[in-house]
Amino acid sequence: LAFCVEPLSKAEIAEHCGYKNTKNFTQKYLRPLLDSGMLKMTLPDKPKSKNQKYIAIKGK
Structure with missing residues (x-):
């Protein structure tokens, strides 16, 4: 979730997590x-x- 502090696409998030x-x-x-x-x-x-x-919600 810390990676999603700014809006990112599904592909960007998946790639960061090691998923193709x-x-x-x-x-x-x-x-x-x-x-x-x-x-x-x-x-x-x-x-x-x-x-x-997608973006992380602060405080959750």
Whole structure:
């Protein structure tokens, strides 16, 4: 989460964590962090947008 202090794409976050396959990364890590409120989407109205980025929520 410390890596996500600025908006980053799913691919950037997955690459930082050592994942090449973003589908597995999304299911195993990204989705649970989103569901728990620790990460948020920068474009919540367009979750599948190619411009979607994710940012950590402070204090969570």
